[in-house]
Amino acid sequence: MATYSADYLKRLLAAVERFEEAFECWMETQVESDHVSSRGMLPTVWTKDGQDEATVRTRELDVAEAAGAAERAVAVTGAKIAVAGVGVVDPIASWSLMSAPRALVAPQDVRATAARVRGRLSMMIDEAEAASESATPGFAPSELHEVIWTAAAAHWTTHQYRVAVREASEALTVHWKERLGRNDVTDTSFWQQTLSAGDPEPGKPKLAWPGPAEDQTAKSMRGGLAPLAGALNNLATGLNLTVRNVATHTRDELTEQEGMERLAAYSYFARLLDQCEIRRAEKPEGT
Incomplete structure (x- = not known):
């Protein structure tokens, strides 16, 4: 069973409460029925006469906006x-039907859910x-880097762990390609160019660890920032080879x-990238 932090669960609870409020506000404009009255052939709600369409x-x-957030809570719980003849249904996601x-559902189904x-x-x-409060610290996937968890959450909560990892890894690349305006290269080339040593070229910005190249602020690091820059490049390559490619090109499910271990690795990488500076080539004077 997945572990979620209390803060994350409280946010889901608030989302459900917002949905209930929006739903009841909309129901004030509707005639309410049920499956018995509609005999399974008619809608279970319809707009009251004289209502302003706008x-x-x-x-x-x-309601639609609130349902989008509340659906996650249904998946988690x-x-x-x-529904006979249909299968398992999420009444909150199906409210508009x-x-x-x-x-498929009636207002009471939505309220009860x-x-x-x-x-x-x-x-x-x-x-x-x-x-x-226990002595053993827990691990909450929802506390991972925002880009990583946002991409993984929908699949993680349905226990599709391999797909969650794949989506998270691809989302991080898309996130940085969009920030740097580098949709002109493949994913592998993007990381190689963006985290490589040397100065940026026009249209090819780089991510670099902040500080002068000769700075030796890390006690365990020798030779200044150059080894760390290379390490970031190697980390990107290693994660893509051992995690992203495997999750993308195989169908073997993960436990x-x-x-969690793979998402955590990408989350740590994402936080390192957030600390980097974006360095762009200076435009020649007069351009």
Whole structure:
């Protein structure tokens, strides 16, 4: 079972509460039915007569936005329902289908799911807080570098650990290629050029550890910053070869422990890159 920090779970709880508020606000504009009354053929909600269309549309968008955040909480808690002939359904993600014929869910399904999610999250928060007080420190994937966890989260919570690692590794490359405007090269060439020694060229900025080249601030490092710059380049190459390429070109699933270790390696690399300076070639005078 994945481990989540109390802070992360509290954010999910707040997202569910925001969804409930937006949902009830929208329901004020709707006629509410259920599967018995609709006989399984009709929608379970429809707009009340005399409602302002702009207001209804605005409230619908509010629900859609809130549902996007609350869906993560459903995945974390596993609070889905079974629908005959369809399978397992997330009522929060499927809220908009209530307005369609043969609606999969009814308003009460949405409310009950949100309440169940809140209950499970509250229990998980208590457990996470209790665990944080123990002598053994926990590991919370949600506390990884933002770029890494944002890309991995949706797959991690559904136990697709290999895909989570692959998406995280690719997201870090995309993040820096966009920041440096380097969508003109392959991923491997990008890291080789960006973290290589030497001065940047026009259109080819570099990431460099801050400080003068002769600085020897790290006690265990000899020869100034040059060895560290090379180490970053080697780290990027090593991670791509041993983690990204394997996760991309094989279908062998990872265990949760294996996935955490790989994500942690990329998270550490991402934090090192955040400390680097972006160095760009100076434009010639008169241009």
